[in-house]
Amino acid sequence: xxxxxxxxxxxxxxxxxxxxxxxxxxxxxxxxxxxxxxxxxxxxxxxxxxxxxxxxxxxxxxxxxxxxxxxxxxxxxxxxxxxxxxxxxxxxxxxxxxxxxxxxxxxxxxxxxxxxxxxxxxxxxxxxxxxxxxxxxxxxxxxxxxxxxxxxxxxxxxxxxxxxxxxxxxxxxxxxxxxxxxxxxxxxxxxxxxxxxxxxxxxxxxxxxxxxxxxxxxxxxxxxxx
Amino acid sequence: xxxxxxxxxxxxxxxxxxxxxxxxxxxxxxxxxxxxxxxxxxxxxxxxxxxxxxxxxxxxxxxxxxxxxxxxxxxxxxxxxxxxxxxxxxxxxxxxxxxxxxxxxxxxxxxxxxxxxxxxxxxxxxxxxxxxxxxxxxxxxxxxxxxxxxxxxxxxxxxxxxxxxxxxxxxxxxxxxxxxxxxxxxxxxxxxxxxxxxxxxxxxxxxxxxxxxxxxxxxxxxxxxxxxxxxxxxxxxxxxxxxxxxxxxxxxxxxxxxxxxxxxxxxxxxxxxxxxxxxxxxxxxxxxxxxxxxxxxxxxxxxxxxxxxxxxxxxxxxxxxxxxxxxxxxx
Amino acid sequence: xxxxxxxxxxxxxxxxxxxxxxxxxxxxxxxxxxxxxxxxxxxxxxxxxxxxxxxxxxxxxxxxxxxxxxxxxxxxxxxxxxxxxxxxxxxxxxxxxxxxxxxxxxxxxxxxxxxxxxxxxxxxxxxxxxxxxxxxxxxxxxxxxxxxxxxxxxxxxxxxxxxxxxxxxxxxxxxxxxxxxxxxxxxxxxxxxxxxxxxxxxxxxxxxxxxxxxxxxxxxxxxxxxxxxxxxxxxxxxxxxxxxxxxxxxxxxxxxxxxxxxxxxxxxxxxxxxxxxxxxxxxxxxxxxxxxxxxxxxxxxxxxxxxxxxxxxxxxxxxxxxxxxxxxxxxxxxxxxxxxxxxxxxxxxxxxxxxxxxxxxxxxxxxxxxxxxxxx
Numbered sequence: 001x002x003x004x005x006x007x008x009x010x011x012x013x014x015x016x017x018x019x020x021x022x023x024x025x026x027x028x029x030x031x032x033x034x035x036x037x038x039x040x041x042x043x044x045x046x047x048x049x050x051x052x053x054x055x056x057x058x059x060x061x062x063x064x065x066x067x068x069x070x071x072x073x074x075x076x077x078x079x080x081x082x083x084x085x086x087x088x089x090x091x092x093x094x095x096x097x098x099x100x101x102x103x104x105x106x107x108x109x110x111x112x113x114x115x116x117x118x119x120x121x122x123x124x125x126x127x128x129x130x131x132x133x134x135x136x137x138x139x140x141x142x143x144x145x146x147x148x149x150x151x152x153x154x155x156x157x158x159x160x161x162x163x164x165x166x167x168x169x170x171x172x173x174x175x176x177x178x179x180x181x182x183x184x185x186x187x188x189x190x191x192x193x194x195x196x197x198x199x200x201x202x203x204x205x206x207x208x209x210x211x212x213x214x215x216x217x218x219x220x221x222x223x224x225x226x
Numbered sequence: 227x228x229x230x231x232x233x234x235x236x237x238x239x240x241x242x243x244x245x246x247x248x249x250x251x252x253x254x255x256x257x258x259x260x261x262x263x264x265x266x267x268x269x270x271x272x273x274x275x276x277x278x279x280x281x282x283x284x285x286x287x288x289x290x291x292x293x294x295x296x297x298x299x300x301x302x303x304x305x306x307x308x309x310x311x312x313x314x315x316x317x318x319x320x321x322x323x324x325x326x327x328x329x330x331x332x333x334x335x336x337x338x339x340x341x342x343x344x345x346x347x348x349x350x351x352x353x354x355x356x357x358x359x360x361x362x363x364x365x366x367x368x369x370x371x372x373x374x375x376x377x378x379x380x381x382x383x384x385x386x387x388x389x390x391x392x393x394x395x396x397x398x399x400x401x402x403x404x405x406x407x408x409x410x411x412x413x414x415x416x417x418x419x420x421x422x423x424x425x426x427x428x429x430x431x432x433x434x435x436x437x438x439x440x441x442x443x444x445x446x447x448x449x450x451x452x453x454x455x456x457x458x459x460x461x462x463x464x465x466x467x468x469x470x471x472x473x474x475x476x477x478x479x480x481x482x483x484x485x486x487x488x489x490x491x492x493x494x495x496x497x498x499x500x501x502x503x504x505x506x507x508x509x510x511x512x513x514x515x516x517x518x519x520x521x522x523x524x525x526x527x528x529x530x531x532x533x534x535x536x537x538x539x540x541x542x543x544x545x546x547x548x549x550x551x552x553x554x555x556x557x
Numbered sequence: 558x559x560x561x562x563x564x565x566x567x568x569x570x571x572x573x574x575x576x577x578x579x580x581x582x583x584x585x586x587x588x589x590x591x592x593x594x595x596x597x598x599x600x601x602x603x604x605x606x607x608x609x610x611x612x613x614x615x616x617x618x619x620x621x622x623x624x625x626x627x628x629x630x631x632x633x634x635x636x637x638x639x640x641x642x643x644x645x646x647x648x649x650x651x652x653x654x655x656x657x658x659x660x661x662x663x664x665x666x667x668x669x670x671x672x673x674x675x676x677x678x679x680x681x682x683x684x685x686x687x688x689x690x691x692x693x694x695x696x697x698x699x700x701x702x703x704x705x706x707x708x709x710x711x712x713x714x715x716x717x718x719x720x721x722x723x724x725x726x727x728x729x730x731x732x733x734x735x736x737x738x739x740x741x742x743x744x745x746x747x748x749x750x751x752x753x754x755x756x757x758x759x760x761x762x763x764x765x766x767x768x769x770x771x772x773x774x775x776x777x778x779x780x781x782x783x784x785x786x787x788x789x790x791x792x793x794x795x796x797x798x799x800x801x802x803x804x805x806x807x808x809x810x811x812x813x814x815x816x817x818x819x820x821x822x823x824x825x826x827x828x829x830x831x832x833x834x835x836x837x838x839x840x841x842x843x844x845x846x847x848x849x850x851x852x853x854x855x856x857x858x859x860x861x862x863x864x865x866x867x868x869x870x871x872x873x874x875x876x877x878x879x880x881x882x883x884x885x886x887x888x889x890x891x892x893x894x895x896x897x898x899x900x901x902x903x904x905x906x907x908x909x910x911x912x913x914x915x916x917x918x919x920x921x922x923x924x925x926x927x928x929x930x931x932x933x
Contacts, residue, residue, distance in 0.1 A: 055832065056928045057271075072264060075274045076836070077353030083834035094829045097822075098578040107830070110567035111839040113560030155833060230791045231601050232898065234798055235905035238805075242913045249917075278837050279920040282845070286912055290905075297905065300898055308784055 001031035001194050002052055002163065007061030009047050009219075021047035022058070023219040029196060030212075031162075034189050036205045037198040039216035045198040046167055048216065052196055053165040054082040066162065083108070087156030089166040093148035095140035095155075102127065102136040105154045112159070119158075126154040130184060146177030153184055164188060166197045170204055178203040186210070232301035233383050239294055240376035243287050250283045251369040254362040263354060277358065281346055284365065288339040291372070295332045296492075298379065299480060305386070315480035324382035331375045337455070338368050340503035341510060348511050348527060352519030415465065422461030426498075426543040429454040429505050433536030436508060437529055444509035447532065451505025454539060458498045466494075466546050469553035493545060501538030508532045565846075568839065572846040579823070586815050587855050593808045594859025594907050595866070596801050601899045602867045603875050604794035606891040611786045614724050615779065619652075619751035620760050622777045623767055633746040638771055642752055645770070647763045649755040653747035655733055657740050661702065664690045668701075670740075672733030679735075680714040686726030688716045701729070703739055752776075797875075798906075805906065809914045816848070816918035824925060831927035844919035852911050856904060868893040 009022040021044045029035050029052070037045045050056040051063060054070050062071045070081055087108075095104045105123040127133050130150045135143060143151060149169055156164055166185065170178035178201065185195055186209030197204055205213045215222025253276050262270055302315035302325065309321050319325030342364055349357035429450035435443040463479045470487055471478075482491025508531035514520055576583045623642065625634035636653070643651045655672035668687055676682060681701075683693060693699045693713050700708040717725045737744060752767070754760050764776035819827070827840055835843075866872060868891060 050928055074263060074354050075271060076355070079834070079836045080353065083836075088832055090832070094825075094832070096826055096829060099574055103574075107571075108833040108835070110571060111564055111835055113562075113564035113567070115563060116567070159834065230795055231798060231906070232902040234795060235902040235909075239905050239909050242909050246913055246916075275837060275924045278841055278923065279917065282841060282916055282920060286916060290909060293901075294905070297901060300901075304898065307780075307787060 001066060002029040002196070003027070003064040004051065005062045005064075007048075007051055007058045007063060009044075009051060009056065010059045013059065020219055022051065024061075025219075025221055027214070027221065029194065031194050032189060032192055033211040034186055034195040034207075034209055035197070035212045035214065036210050037196070037214050037216055038200060038205045039198075039222070040200055043216045044219035045216045047219075049165055049167050049196065049198045053086045053088060053163070054078055055088075083112075083159060085162050087159065087161040087164045089149070089152050089156050089164065089169050091168040091171045093143075093145075093152040095143070095148055095151060097139075097141045099140060100137050101132065101140055101143060101151050104140050104151060105158055107158075108155060109158050123154070123158060126157055127151070130154050144177075145173050146180060149173060149177070149181055150184065153181070157188075161193075163194045163196065166195070166199075168199050168201070169197065170199065170201045175203060182207045182209075230301070230305070232297065232304060236294060236297060236301060237380060237383065239290055240380055243290060244373055244376050246283050246287050247369045247372050250280050250287070251366060253280050254365045254369075258359060258362050258366075261358060274355070277355070280362070280365070281350075284342065284346070287372070288343060291332070291335060291339055295336055296483075298329065298332065299483065303480060303484070314478060314484070316478050319382075321387070322382060322385045324378050324385065328375060328378035328382050331371065331378060335368070335371055335375055336499060337503055337506070338371065340500070341507055342368055344504070344507035344510065344531065348514065348520065348524060351523040351527060352517060354519045356517045356519050357514060418461060418465045421457050422465055423543060423547070425450060425454040425457040426539050426546075429502070430536040430539040430543065433505055433508070433532040433539070436532040440512070440525065440528065444512045447535075448506050448509040451502050451535060451539075454505070455498070455502035458502070458542065461546075462494060462498075466549060469550045469555050472553055472555045474555065490545075490549065494542060497538045497542040497545070501535050501542060504531045505535035505539065508535065564839075565842070568842050569846050569850075572843050572850060575826075575843070576847055576850060579820075582815065583851060586812070587851055587858070589808060589811060590852060590855030590907070590911070591859040591862065593801070593804055594856050594903065595862045596804060597798060597906060598860050598863030598903055599866050599872065599875055600794050600797040600801070601903060602863055602895065603872045603891075604790045604797075605896050605899055606867065606894050608787060608790045609894050610891065611790075612783060615783055615786070618779050618782065620754040620757065620779050621752040621764055621767070622779075622782075623750040623752055623771075624775045624777070625749075625771075626773050626775050632773075633742065633748060634750060634774075636745045636747070638774070639747070639750055641770060642750065642767060645763060645766050647754055647756065647759045647766075648752055650753045652751045652753075654749050654751055655736055655742065656748050657736075659701065659729070661691075663702075666690050667727065668729045669727050670701075670729045670731060670736060672736035673730050674733065676714060676730055676732045678732045679712055680731070681711040682715045682717055682728075682730040683713055684717045684725040684728035685719040687729060688713075701739075704741065709739065805910060809910045812911050813914040813918060816844075816915040817921065819922055819925075823922070827922060827925045828927055831925060837923050840923035840925075841920055844915075844922055848912065848915045848919060852908050856907060859907075860900070860903075864893070864895070867891065 004025055004027045007022060007025050007027075008020070011019045011021060023044075025048060037048060039045050047056070051058050054063070054065065058071060062069060064070070065081065065085055068081070070078060073081065095101070096107065102120070102123055105126060106119050109119050109122075124133065124136060127136050130153060132147060132150055132154065135147055135151075140148070140151070152169075153164075164185065169181055169185070173181065182204055185197065186207060189195055189209065199205060204210075257273050257276060257280075260269060261273055299315050302318040306314050306318040309318055319329060342361070345357060345361050345364060349355060349361050429447065432443055432447040432450045436447050459479070462482070463477050467477050467479065467482060468474050470482060470490060480491075481487065482494060483489060484491075508528045511524060511528055511531075515524055517524075623634070623638075625632045625638070634653075639651050639653050642648055657670050659668045659670050660666075661668060666687075681699065683691075683699070688694065691699060693716075695713055695715055697713050698710050699713055700710045702708050711731065717728060717730075731739070736742075752763070754763050760778045760780070764778055767774050767776045830840055830843075831837075866874065871891070
């Protein structure tokens with residue numbers, strides 16, 4: 001599904017504060033699986049995740065998504081591919097404050113020009129699956145941490161992407177909420193989705209549904225568990 | 227210079243246009259020099275981002291140009307009361323030697339601007355910026371023309387002198403003179419009518435033919451549309467307008483816009499001009515059908531343009547014919 | 558097509574909510590915009606309404622006014638001239654007019670005295686400006702100082718209606734014979750002649766004939782008078798607008814500043830939008846819609862306030878500037894009149910600079926890098 005070949009990411013190249021965030025990673029992520037990138041903070045897992053999800057371009061190396069090379073795509077097309085293929089969940093839920101949960105979930109689909117009514121129906125369906133129907137009309141800033149992350153997952157699913165990318169999704173959640181969230185993410189696998197999570201939380205990488213754990217340290221791959 | 231709100235608005239607008247076009251041109255030059263789609267380097271990314279700015283700038287400028295063309299004619303019309311002998315814009319524009327050139331160039335820029343917008347939209351249909359070089363090259367041709375037009379307009383307004391005695395459309399567009407207007411008016415009636423309806427409905431028909439036979443009908447559509455623009459404007463002056471005014475000697479392209487005639491001029495110009503531009507635009511894109519990123523969306527866009535052109539030109543022709551036949555004037 | 562409309566509708570929706578989320582900043586910008594439009598629109602609406610009043614009132618003026626000039630200065634014209642002009646082809650009637658200016662040292666105002674039929678010798682009809690400055694009302698006695706220095710008393714028969722105040726404010730109408738004796742003008746001499754020409758297209762021809770026939774005659778067509786009025790009003794309004802040019806420029810700079818200064822919250826929001834799948838062009842559309850909403854509502858509010866100011870409050874703030882320095886400035890209840898052409902011009906004067914100023918900042922905002930959001 002996703003293939004990285006000799007991918008490097010260097011920030012501030014040529015300047016005194018040059019940093020090698022990812023140094024020569026080759027990696028294949030199978031479709032319909034749950035993969036966890038495990039490593040301490042500063043290990044480069046967030047950068048690697050950006051590269052996997054098409055949010056950043058590698059300094060060198062190539063990235064294939066669903067058989068299509070995205071490394072040298074023009075930005076216009078890259079955004080279109082990213083929009084249709086990936087759904088993102090961040091550390092902080094990053095919901096837009098001041099609008100309702102429902103509107104937040106619908107937000108990624110606004111530029112696609114679908115009918116408003118069907119979009120709302122889809123969003124409400126997703127919130128129901130995630131147990132958030134009762135919070136649909138609540139303002140985003142009133143949600144608890146766990147609720148907000150679940151809303152973020154719903155948002156990531158609105159355009160029916162094939163891959164869900166999550167960066168430290170449980171970082172600010174208590175253990176109960178973390179387990180709930182992991183259950184949801186793992187459950188998505190049964191719907192044919194590919195899940196990639198970066199985390200150093202044991203609740204995540206020791207979860208039963210995880211197919212593969214890849215260790216990362218100092219921008220390079222460690223061992224390969226399971 | 228006459229201090230008049232309409233003039234101030236047009237001058238402020240001309241100034242803004244000039245500034246924005248210089249900005250856009252500067253970016254366009256840099257883009258043409260450094261564009262390298264395959265590189266993926268930070269500079270290339272910055273250039274790709276720049277294209278959004280240039281499109282937005284030019285879009286704003288062109289929207290203003292379209293509106294300001296009408297505002298320009300209207301202002302000239304309003305100023306006509308200040309010039310002895312002028313009774314509508316026709317005379318006011320003649321008050322100094324910059325009036326008509328400014329108007330004609332404005333008309334030409336309208337067509338070019340419309341074509342640029344068509345090209346821009348086509349470029350956005352492809353995921354790999356297929357027409358980016360052509361688009362920005364075209365921009366570098368259009369920009370100086372817009373600047374010249376802004377300069378001409380400014381010069382026209384600044385050199386307006388109410389003491390000048392000018393002519394009214396009655397004498398400008400009457401037979402027997404030696405001006406272009408007079409030649410227009412002196413065109414023999416029947417051949418003019420044939421050329422008028424022939425080109426307008428011919429172009430409309432070619433637009434429909436384009437839907438079925440895009441390759442064969444491309445060149446005829448483009449030529450007929452261009453011709454319909456010229457014949458349509460000439461025909462409006464010499465053939466249609468006397469019927470609207472119900473006076474055989476009153477041939478004027480501007481009085482059509484006045485309220486006394488129901489502002490029918492807006493409908494006429496509003497169908498003829500966009501109709502001709504879309505009719506030229508559709509076949510203009512044909513050479514690019516072979517581009518891989520455009521192979522899918524481009525033919526559909528061309529069809530839309532062709533249909534739009536046919537409909538607009540047909541409406542124009544029908545309204546003109548209606549005006550002629552229901553007029554109380556019998557010639 | 559449908560998708561395009563839906564897309565814009567959704568983006569517009571979000572733009573509205575976006576503006577609402579930063580009420581303070583946007584309200585300030587809207588207020589400034591509305592203020593600028595208010596100033597410009599007040600000037601334009603006022604002068605256009607005055608101009609239209611002048612046109613309406615002058616409709617009944619004679620087609621041609623003939624004066625006599627001696628050594629370049631205005632002189633009285635003799636009865637023979639009236640007879641000569643009456644004989645010209647195209648002239649339907651000639652009427653000699655007798656009028657003059659009078660300075661009143663008590664009120665320090667200039668009155669226009671006009672001789673008419675139908676007013677008894679000891680009576681006068683005064684214009685509303687005269688009435689207000691002298692405090693005279695119908696039935697009162699009013700004294701006027703003749704050129705010789707003697708005062709003569711008149712009974713005010715009526716105060717002229719203020720509907721025609723634009724032209725009648727400083728008028729004093731009295732019996733023609735009485736006026737002659739007041740100013741010591743010999744009989745057979747007139748101040749000017751009002752000439753009626755039946756066919757409007759012939760006015761210039763007749764004017765030419767008059768000039769050739771009577772040496773020293775100056776014939777002023779009505780169209781010329783209207784043109785002069787128009788020029789003055791346009792000039793004055795143009796001048797006032799230029800005075801506001803500074804305001805428009807400052808406003809443009811403010812707009813640029815506001816659009817450029819992205820707060821941390823705004824930057825975060827745009828980053829989120831880009832991260833969840835909005836393209837640069839979508840975010841640009843969002844910013845442009847925000848600008849459009851601000852500018853259109855600012856324009857509408859400014860326009861409405863200007864309309865109320867000029868037509869409901871009688872242009873209280875502007876009138877002194879635009880009416881001139883006359884002591885007898887008429888208090889005008891202007892007929893509400895909005896010329897669409899002027900509205901369009903104003904729209905151009907404000908919306909175009911605003912759009913131009915906010916274009917580049919909007920684009921800069923739209924190119925915020927989503928990766929930055931990942932790193933928070």
